[in-house]
Amino acid sequence: MTVTKGLEGIVATTSSISSIIDGVLTYRGINIDDLAENATFEEVAYLLWYGKLPSQSELNGLLKQIGEYAAVPASVLESLKLYPKNTNSMAALRTAVSSLALYDEQANDMSKEANLRKAIKIQAQIPTLIAAFARIRDGKEPIAPKQGTSIAHNFLYMLNGTEPDQVAVKALDQALVLHADHELNASTFAARVTVATLSDIYSGITSAIGALKGPLHGGANEAVMVMLEEIGSFSNVEPYINEKLANKEKIMGFGHRVYKNGDPRAKHLQKMSRELGKLTGNMELYETSVKIEEIVTGQKGLKPNVDFYSASVYTTLGIPRDLFTPIFAISRASGWTAHILEQYDNNRLIRPRAEYTGPVDQKVTPIAQR
Ligand SMILES: CC(=O)SCCNC(=O)CCNC(=O)[C@H](O)C(C)(C)COP(=O)(O)OP(=O)(O)OC[C@H]1O[C@@H](n2cnc3c(N)ncnc32)[C@H](O)[C@@H]1OP(=O)(O)O
Ligand SMILES: O=C([O-])CC(=O)C(=O)O
Structure with missing residues (x-):
């Protein structure tokens, strides 16, 4: 057995979502430099999910869907209020996203249409959860999402309770574009491993958030x-x-x-x-x-x-430091969900091997003699 620590250099899947070739990052073949300058985050999310940039009417349709899905169930908001004080923001997000599944009647519907709908819903709800968590933590009431605004705009609005200025919206939107996908990074791999067992999309995203939290990755x-x-x-x-x-x-x-x-x-x-x-x-x-x-x-x-x-x-931009990694999750939700959909489309259980290095030929010593 050859052990490749950290799976460095191992090619574990094919994917047509993003590529890193000779240091150049593309989403669906479009250079990140081009996207960063010329596309909004919602256009990029559409690109990752559907494989092409949206027309104006397709983009309008997506924005409408995101607006309709952005509110989270009242019980999820209420449960955020019960989290202990000083709860880590990524732990809160991981728990809250997992709990969203409990209120989604299609959580275990594995049809392609249902999974795409859930992908968009998860993308729409993560910013709402993070802004609500931050406000509750600060002793304030959560603010309901607005219809008809971008995710960057809506997030800053829900976080601060005031209309954000355009420079801040533009900067956050560009940051979201830059973080949206990154081939087989650790959190995306975690998502793919989870759903490759044919578990549901919420389980995949919960795994991904757990992996993103660590300081060697999104943390x-x-x-x-x-x-x-x-x-x-x-x-x-x-x-x-x-x-x-x-x-x-x-x-x-x-x-x-x-x-x-x-x-x-x-x-x-x-x-x-x-x-x-x-x-x-x-x-x-x-x-x-x-x-x-x-x-x-x-x-x-x-x-x-x-x-x-x-x-x-x-x-x-005035964002508290413990929301930085959750903001990464807002953006990467687009890539995670695109990868989950791709995994379902061409699935095989992900199950590598380990080289055993422990003791051999051991026997059970009776408990009184241990
Ligand atoms: C979105 C993202 O996930 S981007 C990555 C975010 N993570 C960080 O910024 C954390 C700091 N960086 C790191 O820990 C690493 O560079 C990683 C985790 C990103 C990549 O890790 P690996 O590919 O496993 O590289 P590894 O940790 O083996 O480092 C190789 C060598 O470079 C050194 N090195 C790597 N990163 C750093 C660093 N940030 N500071 C100092 N030394 C470093 C290591 O100590 C090691 O040195 P050695 O060979 O003398 O032992
Ligand atoms: O690809 C990686 O290993 C980490 C990274 O940069 C990302 O996820 O954006």
Whole structure:
């Protein structure tokens, strides 16, 4: 048996959703740079689900569907209020999404139509859950979703209770486009493993949220912000990062399993971070981030990944740090659900092997002698 730790380089499935070839990321064959500049998140979600960009009337239809599905059952909202104080936001999302299945009469309907409908519904409801969780945590009442707005707009509206400004909506929308899908990343793989047993789509998404939560994956964006807060000021960057590197600690937001020459999404987030800094007249987070990059890339050759500059972007948008990874989940719900639909279409149980390294020829010692 050849063991490939972390399944590095193993090709575990075929997929026509997104590709990373020679460091270039595409969704359905369209370069992420093109999508980041020229498509909205809803257009991208449509692209991932249906394999093509929507016409205006198809997009209108999707927006209408998302608007109709966005409200979550009252019992789910009520149960959010019962979660212990200090509940981790991703744990809350994982639990709440799992509970959505209890109120969906089609939860176990495995027809193609029902699964696509559930994909759109899950996409529509995740932002509502996150905004409601954040408000309840802050002692406020949840705000009902608005019809006829984009997911980025609606999320900021439900979070803050005021109409968001257009710059913030545009920035969040672009961040959602950039995070929407990424081939066989850990959370997407987790979703595919779960549904490959022919379990339901809610189970797949619940698994995916659990996998995204970890700091080696989606949780890194929050961990980057913790680091920026610990650093505190520009003048502390050098001693802080040097000490971490000397102690062989990982610098969050750097490195990638697949990209060795840089993550093509990072430049867009860096640009956004710079522009938002300029607009708000506060460049400190951006400049601190650039300095960290200079040192880490200079000393270790490691490049920033998608999580690095998203931390300064979201903070500049006034989003609390524990919502960064849930926002990643808002976006990735589109990719997860597209992959789940693709898995159902061409399913085979995912069941690799392990090389056994434990003791052999053991016997049961009677309990009194153990
Ligand atoms: C959306 C996303 O999921 S993007 C990734 C988000 N995660 C992070 O930003 C967390 C920090 N980064 C990491 O932990 C890693 O780079 C990962 C998990 C992303 C990729 O991990 P792997 O492909 O398994 O690489 P691995 O962890 O084996 O690292 C290879 C070498 O580079 C080093 N390295 C990798 N990333 C970092 C980092 N961020 N800081 C310091 N050193 C690092 C490792 O210590 C290791 O060094 P060694 O060979 O001397 O032991
Ligand atoms: O692909 C990966 O391993 C992690 C990643 O960048 C993502 O999920 O966006």
